Amino acid sequence: MIASSIFLALGGWQIALIVVVVLLLFGGKKIPELMRGLGSGIKEFKDASKEEDTSSPTDKKE
Numbered sequence: 001m002i003a004s005s006i007f008l009a010l011g012g013w014q015i016a017l018i019v020v021v022v023l024l025l026f027g028g029k030k031i032p033e034l035m036r037g038l039g040s041g042i043k044e045f046k047d048a049s050k051e052e053d054t055s056s057p058t059d060k061k062e
Contacts, residue, residue: 010018026034 022031
């Protein structure tokens with residue numbers, strides 16, 4: 001919730017400035033690789049959370 005409200009509070013110039021800074025820091029060729037890594041990390045996190053939700057309470061060791 002907080003992250004979405006932060007992006008709503010940003011104007012067009014602020015977002016453009018952030019994009020330019022990211023391009024300068026990482027370069028155009030490195031950004032797709034970073035996004036792929038971020039996407040695979042999010043996918044693994046979602047899969048792990050779904051796996052935890054579907055397991056029954058008797059399967060958990062305490």
